[in-house]
Amino acid sequence: MSALYKLLGDEARLRLLRVLRRERLNVTELTGVLGLAQSGVSRHLGLLKDAGLVAEERDAGYSYYRLSPSLADGPRRALWQAVEAQFEATEHDPALRADDARLQEVLRLRIENFDTHGTADTRGARQLVPGRSWAAWARALGMLLPPLEVADLGCGEGYLTIEAARWAKRVVAVDRSAVVLDRARALAKRRRVSNVTWKQGELERLPLKDASVDVALLSQALHHSGRPEKAIAEAARITRPGGRVLILDLREHQEEWVRTTLGDRALGFRDTALRDLLVSTGLLDIKVAVGARKAGDPFTVLIASGTKPRASFPSSR
Numbered sequence: 001m002s003a004l005y006k007l008l009g010d011e012a013r014l015r016l017l018r019v020l021r022r023e024r025l026n027v028t029e030l031t032g033v034l035g036l037a038q039s040g041v042s043r044h045l046g047l048l049k050d051a052g053l054v055a056e057e058r059d060a061g062y063s064y065y066r067l068s069p070s071l072a073d074g075p076r077r078a079l080w081q082a083v084e085a086q087f088e089a090t091e092h093d094p095a096l097r098a099d100d101a102r103l104q105e106v107l108r109l110r111i112e113n114f115d116t117h118g119t120a121d122t123r124g125a126r127q128l129v130p131g132r133s134w135a136a137w138a139r140a141l142g143m144l145l146p147p148l149e150v151a152d153l154g155c156g157e158g159y160l161t162i163e164a165a166r167w168a169k170r171v172v173a174v175d176r177s178a179v180v181l182d183r184a185r186a187l188a189k190r191r192r193v194s195n196v197t198w199k200q201g202e203l204e205r206l207p208l209k210d211a212s213v214d215v216a217l218l219s220q221a222l223h224h225s226g227r228p229e230k231a232i233a234e235a236a237r238i239t240r241p242g243g244r245v246l247i248l249d250l251r252e253h254q255e256e257w258v259r260t261t262l263g264d265r266a267l268g269f270r271d272t273a274l275r276d277l278l279v280s281t282g283l284l285d286i287k288v289a290v291g292a293r294k295a296g297d298p299f300t301v302l303i304a305s306g307t308k309p310r311a312s313f314p315s316s317r
Contacts, residue, residue, distance in 0.1 A: 004079060007051050012036060013044050017067070018087050018096065019103055020054065024066040029110070033102045035261070052076075097298075098257040104297035135163070142167030148214040151238055153231075154203055154221025158184030162193050164217070171196045172213065174206060203231040208238040215239070219248040223266040229277055236281045241310040245283060247274065248291060251300040271302060278306040 008014060012034065019025065019033055027045065031038045045065055048054040053076075055068045071080040090096060147169035152161045155173035157180055165171045165188075173196055175181050181198050188196055201207040203218070203225045216235035225231040235245045250268035258264040269277075271288050278286045283306025291303035 001075070001079070004051060004053075004076070007047060007053075008079075008083065010044070012040065013048060014083070015096070015099055016041070016044055016048070017053065017083070019099060020065060020067050021084070021087070023103065023107065024057075024064045025106070026062050026064050029106045030065070032106050033099055035102070094257055097255065098261065101255055101257075101298050104294065105299070108292070108294060108297065138163065139166055149212070150215045150217060151206075151208060151213040151235075153206065153216060153218050153235060154224060155184060155198075156180055156221075158187050158196075160217070160219050161196055162188055162191055165193045165196050168195070172199060172208060173197070174199045174201050174203075174208070176200065176202055204234060206234045206238055210237055211240045212238050213240065214243040216243070216245045217248075218246070220250070222247060222249045223264050223268060226265050228266065228269075229280060232277050232281050236283060236306075236308055239308045241308050243308050245278070245281075245306050245308070247278075247302075247304040249274070249302055249304075251290075251302050253298050253300075255298050268299075269302065274302060274304050278304060281306070282309065283307060284309055 008017075015034055016030065019030065025033070027038060027041055030041050030045075034041065045054060045056075049056055049065075052068050052070050054065050057064055057066070070076060142163075145167050147167075150164050150168045150171045152158075152164060152171055152173045155161045155175045158173060161171055161173040161184065173181075173184065175184070178200055181200055185198055188194075199207045203221060204227050216239045218231065218235060222228050222231055232245065232247075239245055252268040252270045252273075254267065256267070258267070275286055275288045278288075285307040286305070288302060288304045291301040293300045
């Protein structure tokens with residue numbers, strides 16, 4: 001028992017156990033949830049497994065970890081009950097709330113990748129649909145679009161940029177970080193994507209000419225801007241008359257940890273506030289809707305769009 005108490009006297013291992021009591025996860029997923037190095041997560045899992053607190057199981061070629069069934073009975077039961085009571089007492093701790101939020105994001109990605117996800121058939125079992133994925137559906141929809149010129153503003157490491165490049169005539173990708181742009185260029189080279197122009201610049205002062213693209217896209221970038229109204233105005237400036245500004249961002253939330261961990265400037269946006277920002281820019285046909293939402297997840301994705309007015313025609317009088 002003294003060895004167990006010593007093992008549990010480590011914050012990272014307690015956080016790991018707290019997450020595993022909610023969901024079975026692999027090492028990569030645990031790394032994303034806890035924000036620790038993969039080597040550290042593997043070492044902690046090894047110690048917990050050797051102590052009989054965590055069990056490992058193989059599924060579809062992956063190793064998953066979960067709490068050991070032995071915690072429910074025997075001499076460890078009283079110890080585990082005390083640990084669980086402590087988990088319950090600290091559930092509102094900001095650091096642990098951050099773990100919960102990242103867990104929800106990991107589970108969302110798992111479902112959307114359809115690695116272990118299916119739909120229930122009439123017998124209540126999971127129905128396997130080989131080859132189904134959100135990425136394939138998105139690319140299929142892209143084939144229905146004309147060859148547009150697109151600006152991906154706040155492109156980050158270029159994942160969405162490269163997806164847009166599959167159907168767009170040309171993509172201009174802008175980000176403030178030269179380091180991130182280098183990684184994006186390298187990814188595009190590996191994917192053999194050649195119709196992307198990479199530019200370094202700020203959302204509030206874009207290095208693009210007026211009316212130079214058909215679609216200006218701000219995907220999870222607006223909450224990083226200190227002046228979101230200026231960022232949207234710049235997006236509208238570079239969009240051609242009749243073109244669209246498309247925004248994917250977070251609905252207003254209370255997860256303060258994203259400021260220090262992810263560098264967010266705003267904790268999302270209210271639906272009405274996002275609509276007002278588009279209206280103030282002079283865009284028309286404005287739509288704001290929920291793009292993704294899951295029970296228990298503190299983050300809801302909003303999708304907003306607006307059309308730039310076409311140039312007025314001379315009067316016939």
